[in-house]
Amino acid sequence: MGDLCKSSLIFFSDQLLCYADILPPPQVRARIEVAVLNFLKILNSPTPEISDLSLINRRSSNSRVSRSLLTDASWIFLSHSFCTRSLMRANTAQPFVRVWKVMEMCYQVLVQEKRLTQRELFYKLLCDSPEYFTSQLQVNRTIQDVVALLRCSRFSLGIMASSRGAIAGRLFLQEPGQEVVDCSACGSSGYAISGDLNLLEKLVMKTDAHYIIVVEKHAIFQRLAEDCLYNQIPSILITAKGYPDIATRFLLHRISRTFPDLPIFGLVDWNPAGLAILCTFKYGSIGMGLEAYRYACNVKWLGLRKDDLELVPEQSFIPLKPRDLQIAKSLVSSEILQDNYKEELAVMVQSGKRAEIEALYFHGYNFLVKYIAKKIVQANYI
Template sequence: MGDERRSTIFFTEQHLSYADILPPLEVRARIEIAVLNFLKDLNSPTPAISNLPMINRKSSNSRVNQSLLTEASWIFLSRSFCTKSLTRENSAKAFIRAWKVMEMCYSILLLEKRVTQRELFYKLLCSSPDYFTTQLQVNQTIQDVVALLRCSRYSLGIMASSRGSIAGRLLLQGPDQETVDCTKCGSSGYAISGDLNILEKLVMKTDANYIIVIEKHAIFQRLAEDKVFNQIPCILITAKGYPDLATRFLLHRMSRVFPKMPIFGLVDWNPAGLAILCTFKYGSIGMGLEAYKYACNIKWLGLRKDDLELIPQESFIPLRPKDMQIAKSLTSSQILQDNYKEELAVMVESGQRAEIEALYFHGYDFLGKYLANKIVQVHYI
């Protein structure tokens, strides 16, 4: 898989940490070294249980790096460590979980298999019920292991699940597969594979001028059914809400394959919509060392505060407590650029949110006209 670090020559790489994409043999070797170091400490003249040093994944350790050659920026983690210890009460179970996940991943790599996080959860639930009771514990432990071994989750044999779909002016050809014409996949589009190895090897051809990322599957279906890509030469892609890793990875790869093609985002005018956009744009702190592999330079096309005059007053919805919580989190983060902060401040001050579907007030075919007009505006600016 490609590595964007090679092109970001103005980043201070010596202060940044990454998760490498490694072959199974090397990942197994890193696990074996961890085991040998553990045993060495146990068998020393002064026996001790060694701690597990991991890259710190807290937001205080995150950085947003801006390339001086492009507008692109991503979330990275700096080289600051934390430890999981068996002797500390607050991290003892996390310490054991990390070894359990490493053991499971080692077996998966030996078998030359790949599993989803959900499949891994049920395996661990059955084999280690005292330590794994929720999916969240598994997800967090996977990131602990990534932070410990400095290799990607995919290198550990863990496959991303996918909800995403793609449609429009794009031809896709995978290894030993027929070519898929995404203009002919119907309103539901072409289902994005959760296998990142397949996504990395896809041969992609297009005559599109734009990529449009759509928050909601229903809006995606409407635009695909109306074949808006015939009016606007574009590729449509959706993750059906908060973006899954496979959809983010494919979009990131498309941004590399078609580097001059603008990527636009169509989301609801609310804090959650902005959070979704920012996840596509910067990656997420939760992905730790891998965040940069799931980011792209997406521009916020709509809904924006300038579009509110298009929406009937009856269509506005009061902000919920969850909206306010997301707004607070975004405001306190380092990633939000000034014009995004202004939009967020207007949302909070108004106490209202607007959904894309409100544009149907002008007719079911209005969305295509709206997108065409917004794209012209962005290019004019």
Template sequence: MEDLNRSSMQFFSDQQLCYADILSPLEVRARIEVSVLSFLKILNSPDPAISDIPLINRRSSNSRVSQGLLTDVSWIFLSHSYCTRSLMKANAAKAFVRVWKMMEMCFQILVQEKRVTQRELFYKLLCDSPEYFTSQLQVNRTIQDVVALLRCSRYSLGIMASSRGLVAGRLLLQEPNGEAVDCSQCGSSGYAISGDLNLLEKLTMKTDARYIIVVEKHAIFHRLVEDRVFNQIPSILITAKGYPDIATRFLLHRMSRTFPDLPIFALVDWNPAGLAILCTFKFGSIGMGLEAYRYACNVRWLGVRGDDLQLIPEQSLVPLKPRDLQVAKSLMSSEILQENYREELELMVQSGQRAEIEALYYHGYDYLGKYIATKIVQANYI
């Protein structure tokens, strides 16, 4: 214990490990207790001082891209650059206190053996500490601060992921001691992905699919499932209904580990937001830097792509919005963007237009299945 207490807030910071561990509740509680004891030790010293809290810096300037030696999967990670939360600076004092409040709340959750969502946590903190927590954004950022301080995953803290995701197609899922679910028989709504990452990790999965297809939009997912495209193209379909949530990314990552021979393709809009969604599935996100590698998959861009514009009537193209240009600028400044993706993004910006998946309905409502099959055959260029 003395070794762990040797410096205030510096526990684990000397390890060259910039990722969040998956820990048992007992281990997380021990890390929280060590942090409290270290803080109290400083306050009770002959020359008491309130130490800053050193956190791994989650800014894009501290992000790097790792390429595995034996795999095609790349992911975002954070290097050893620190920022601080300080009680002595007026603009950081409340953020400093929020970290302690959040650790206290997580400790209680773990003692009670509960799991809570970020939304549930917000309302609890709003009632208990309204002077410090007034928005969901403050809660979300503080959770990341605690992850960056304790170096453990948010799930290890007792925080459950909210999920919007759905999965359908040639996939058999079985929970421990539960009945098997055939995702091809769940109707056009698909099977709702649980936000319980522990449950997702324990799922037994079987498939005879040849492909996994990530679909950006719920409406497109619904159309493909309704048309039972997974029978024409033996596949598993998965969607997060837009920007990917953690649970959907986690399940996709699990499928990539369980079925390593299945290529994963993404069907997204031809616009900066569609590319950003693809990159999040493929590389992870900077905001999840300490945990990003747990959700990265080798996702290939199936479509819509620039060479598909010939399939789309000009009147179906939509002008780029200011928000699109902001997303494009952010992507351009990122080192994660591979060259062929950068070329596609430049073409979007130069043309000033965007193409949505629905524009392919020009060829009929049953055309998407044919389009996907054709693109998969051509996939060797992706």
């Protein structure tokens, strides 16, 4: 997988982009050992000092959208710009120590040939170093610091993705040594996506679907699975139950690589959060800029769109909240939005209101399947 992802970089116009390697445990341990030895060497020098940690800068100002020369697909990348963690400055002293603590824990996990989730890592660190780790967010950010320092993926560090996602429809999956799973026979809740990226990479997949439909909400996913949308429109349904987790994004990316001719459509609420979710599937996230391209897919925005608002009864519109406006501001300030997405976002902000997919139930519970079928026809993919 690493060679495939790395070789794909030659098709991008910007060759100054930085990415994290997928490495076997011995190489990751070696990088950690080199970091420790360099640190000790400086401390034992005739003029000892505590050096700063140079990390790839993960701020939006260091991100850019890299566009493939062969397709219309795009990904978020980070360039070779650095920030530092210093033990000598009060505001960065604790984050400095956290990096070493997380590296130590990852090293132990790799030596034991184990894997653990971010949540498990948090509780290990909470017990081991409670003065440095008081929240899951601190652990999540420190993991990204370690990725930015060592230039290797979080999965290479022995950290599994926690998965909320599910998949249903015309897809057969087979884990190594296991029976084949028919995702159309998994009920309305679908097949639970594993957080083990190594397992997802080894899945054997077969499909006769014509489309992949990414659904923002689990409730909508369940409705479409219960109505067997995939039999009326030959398709694969996938959801992350909100903001996309890494495992769901990885599996979607894997399916798109395995079946490159299947168009991918996104069904999200008409609000800034829905657009942000769509963009995360489509481009990746700035926070994971070193790995974003491994989880990005060329998702087309199926709906809800501003042209669909006539289908939404007036009483179903909801006023935008401050959080919506904050997300809209963040999206506008980024470089990822294409022009028609910017137009949609501008209409949202100007109208001051949002519409949710459930509002279409005004036309009956069977209307959503008809709506999706019509939108796909309009997209000229049939």
